[in-house]
Amino acid sequence: MTEMKFYGTALPGIEIGPYSGKLIVIEGTDGVGRSTHVALLRSWLESAGNAVLDTGMTRSVLAGRGIKDARAGHTLGRLTMQLYYATDFADRLENQILPALRAGFIVLTDRYIYSAIARAMVRGVDPEWVRAIYGIALVPDAVYYLRVRSPEELAARVLTSGNAFDYWESGMDLGLGNDYYDSFISYQKLLLKEFDRMSGEYGFKVIDASRPVRRVASALRRSIARVIEDESPKGSGTVKETVKIESQDKAKTA
Amino acid sequence: MISYGHHRYPGRLFVVEGTDGSGKSTQLSLLYQWLKSEGYSVFFSEWNSSPLVKDTTRRAKKRRLFTPTTFSLLHATDFADRTERDIIPPLKAGAIVLADRYIYTAFARDVARGCDRAWVRQVYNFAVKPTAAFFFRAPLDVAIDRISFARPLLKYYEAGMDMDWADDEEESFKIFQGKILEEYDHMVSEFGLTVIDGAQPIRTQQGQMREIVSRYLKENLKEKAVLPQ
Numbered sequence: 206m207t208e209m210k211f212y213g214t215a216l217p218g219i220e221i222g223p224y225s226g227k228l229i230v231i232e233g234t235d236g237v238g239r240s241t242h243v244a245l246l247r248s249w250l251e252s253a254g255n256a257v258l259d260t261g262m263t264r265s266v267l268a269g270r271g272i273k274d275a276r277a278g279h280t281l282g283r284l285t286m287q288l289y290y291a292t293d294f295a296d297r298l299e300n301q302i303l304p305a306l307r308a309g310f311i312v313l314t315d316r317y318i319y320s321a322i323a324r325a326m327v328r329g330v331d332p333e334w335v336r337a338i339y340g341i342a343l344v345p346d347a348v349y350y351l352r353v354r355s356p357e358e359l360a361a362r363v364l365t366s367g368n369a370f371d372y373w374e375s376g377m378d379l380g381l382g383n384d385y386y387d388s389f390i391s392y393q394k395l396l397l398k399e400f401d402r403m404s405g406e407y408g409f410k411v412i413d414a415s416r417p418v419r420r421v422a423s424a425l426r427r428s429i430a431r432v433i434e435d436e437s438p439k440g441s442g443t444v445k446e447t448v449k450i451e452s453q454d455k456a457k458t459a
Numbered sequence: 460m461i462s463y464g465h466h467r468y469p470g471r472l473f474v475v476e477g478t479d480g481s482g483k484s485t486q487l488s489l490l491y492q493w494l495k496s497e498g499y500s501v502f503f504s505e506w507n508s509s510p511l512v513k514d515t516t517r518r519a520k521k522r523r524l525f526t527p528t529t530f531s532l533l534h535a536t537d538f539a540d541r542t543e544r545d546i547i548p549p550l551k552a553g554a555i556v557l558a559d560r561y562i563y564t565a566f567a568r569d570v571a572r573g574c575d576r577a578w579v580r581q582v583y584n585f586a587v588k589p590t591a592a593f594f595f596r597a598p599l600d601v602a603i604d605r606i607s608f609a610r611p612l613l614k615y616y617e618a619g620m621d622m623d624w625a626d627d628e629e630e631s632f633k634i635f636q637g638k639i640l641e642e643y644d645h646m647v648s649e650f651g652l653t654v655i656d657g658a659q660p661i662r663t664q665q666g667q668m669r670e671i672v673s674r675y676l677k678e679n680l681k682e683k684a685v686l687p688q
Contacts, residue, residue: 213578214575214577214578216526216527216528217527217528217572217573217574217575218526218527218528218573266524267515267519267524267525267529267533268515268529268533270514270515271511271512271514271515274511274514275511278511280511281511282539282540282543282544283543284460284539284542284543284585285509285511285536285539285540285543287539288532288535288536288539288582289511289512289536291532291535291536292529292532292533292535292536295526295528295529295532296524296526296529299526299528299529300526329460330460331460331462331584331585334460334462334581334584334585337578337581337582337584338532338581338582340578341528341578
């Protein structure tokens with residue numbers, strides 16, 4: 206069981222008490238492979254018998270659709286954007302994350318408050334303001350920051366995935382470059398700097414994401430296994446054991 | 460981001476506050492007519508009017524998706540959009556902006572719903588401090604009387620039914636409005652609200668309001684100066 210710890214003032218009307226789940230955050234800039242790793246982790250954790258909830262930005266019932274519509278219109282002011290995302294976050298925290306943690310789920314979240322803070326910083330929004338808003342956030346059990354060395358690497362990944370550069374992911378609202386590519390590079394460079402700066406402040410576990418997916422995935426597994434095992438000192442049904450069973454099964458079927 | 464009390468614009472911002480049925484909207488529209496007829500360039504900004512947020516709010520109310528925190532944050536989102544779109548630009552251009560409900564509405568309602576007082580104030584820290592904020596203070600029974608004749612059906616969140624204070628909507632509404640009024644009373648000195656006795660005749664209230672507003676008006680706020688032909 207873990208005691209609930211919040212960055213600032215806890216939300217009103219929630220039950221504050223120990224929870225048996227784990228809150229694991231996968232953070233990183235656009236195109237770094239967060240969703241790939243969340244999907245891989247999910248199936249790994251589930252095959253080891255853990256109940257998993259995965260969530261991510263703009264996936265709230267309350268505000269997800271509204272944010273997507275507003276983004277499509279390219280008319281989102283920087284303060285409005287921050288608050289819309291904060292609404293989305295609060296809805297997921299209260300209705301998905303906290304209930305799942307209480308029920309003993311491992312919650313994998315694709316981005317948490319740090320992406321929102323980084324975006325705000327890059328846009329010159331008052332850091333104290335954003336941090337105060339996200340005072341309602343639960344301090345996670347672990348935050349993995351998937352880090353790449355350069356924005357050019359991210360650009361290459363976006364293109365390999367077959368997508369075009371997105372207006373917001375390229376920071377087009379900031380007028381940083383003449384075209385989507387230039388703007389993307391400048392914007393992501395600023396974001397990388399913010400993430401690096403937050404790394405110490407929030408105790409990120411930095412994962413070198415410039416390596417092949419398999420290597421990154423196994424680094425994540427090793428570390429997450431330790432976070433989860435912390436909780437089951439009796440050693441019953443630990444992740445490592447089940448991983449072995451899984452590989453034996455594979456050997457049998459092979 | 461410029462924080463509350465630090466914006467410097469040539470325009471003027473006047474806001475009205477008060478419980479439902481306090482008569483504030485009536486007073487604001489009378490003020491609007493007067494300022495227009497005097498030749499000023501006036502913009503009107505209403506609570507809950509952002510086109511980016513409207514659909515989300517409507518859906519959330521209908522499906523009862525709100526918690527006190529998300530209710531607060533979505534209204535702050537709406538207000539941020541209004542600030543960035545409808546309030547700051549006209550103020551920069553030297554116009555007069557009139558707002559029916561402002562951040563004090565959020566402070567009163569959200570705190571009545573249990574949100575942390577300091578947190579709600581921090582969330583709205585980007586707001587422009589009004590030139591003058593009028594708080595129309597009407598006794599609770601008068602306000603409730605006025606409401607029930609204007610709008611017979613109380614809505615779920617309006618009545619505070621989400622808080623389980625009472626089973627009956629009217630009873631819940633009274634409890635909610637009482638808490639809101641208490642918060643407003645605390646804010647009078649905290650934010651220097653100008654209290655207008657809402658039990659006075661309409662014309663008397665309007666006279667008091669115009670007298671105060673006129674102290675802040677200058678010839679250069681008139682339309683001709685704002686929009687050179």
